[in-house]
Amino acid sequence: MLIAGNWKMYKWPSETAAFCGGLWERLAGTSGVDVVICPPYTSLAEAVRPFDRTDVAVYAQNVHWAEEGAFTGEISTRMLLDLGVDGSLVGHSERRQHFGESDETVARRTVAALEAGLRVIACVGESEEEREAGQTELVLRVQVETLADAVGAHEHLAVAYEPVWAIGTGKTATPEQAQEAHAFIRSLLDVPLLYGGSVKPENADELLAQPDVDGALVGGASLDVESFAAICEAAARIRS
Ligand code: PEP
Secondary structure: OEEEEEOOOOOOHHHHHHHHHHHHHHHOOOOOOEEEEEOOHHHHHHHHHHHOOOOOEEEEOOOEOOOOOOOOOOOEHHHHHHHOOOEEEEOOHHHHHHOOOOHHHHHHHHHHHHHHOOEEEEEEOOOHHHHHOOOHHHHHHHHHHHHHHHHOOOOOEEEEEOOHHHOOOOOOOOHHHHHHHHHHHHHHOOOOEEEEOOOOHHHHHHHHOOOOOOEEEEOHHHOOHHHHHHHHHHHHHHHO
């Protein structure tokens, strides 16, 4: 089980060290779950330091495909590796919606990150309109096959299924909807599959108990030590 916390554009560096200390203390004794946090770039160094000798991994929220170059505002794999960062999210729906990320650029970022030795959680998911139009599988097929063609079932790749209508909205996919989408994605690309979209301590057990759900990508509820730790504990209970 893998539980990843996406902090989005929250928590500045001075808040990060306190959060990491609190999380580490709170999770002492919890086993059977891989924990990842994804702070904003400016807080990565603060997160890497306290977790250096622990099992909590630190990922960025995005990464560019070039090692360096004239790409203002971007961050490269080498920059992340030099900081001691373990991996990166790629293709989060907020990047796709607001910053023009496409399946092709998601694949380029994923290939470069994996080749550089970073781990990757690549995000896919349909919008509300697409689900209502009966296009969920079509959308997922295009997104996942682009990744599968680019990298295949790489051992450092995980995919997060995040229905866009469930992200930050409080609307969660039912465990059945999550299972159905995950089984479909697994038929295209057999890597660990995380569910994301309003995961909270109250719904984590049911979602994580689905056979094709291997973990969760948690946004809002990962900003609080107590609720994030409770989700990690739910994952540990299910696989113990
Ligand atoms: C996310 O940011 O990936 C996410 C799933 O957010 P939330 O848990 O807040 O819906």
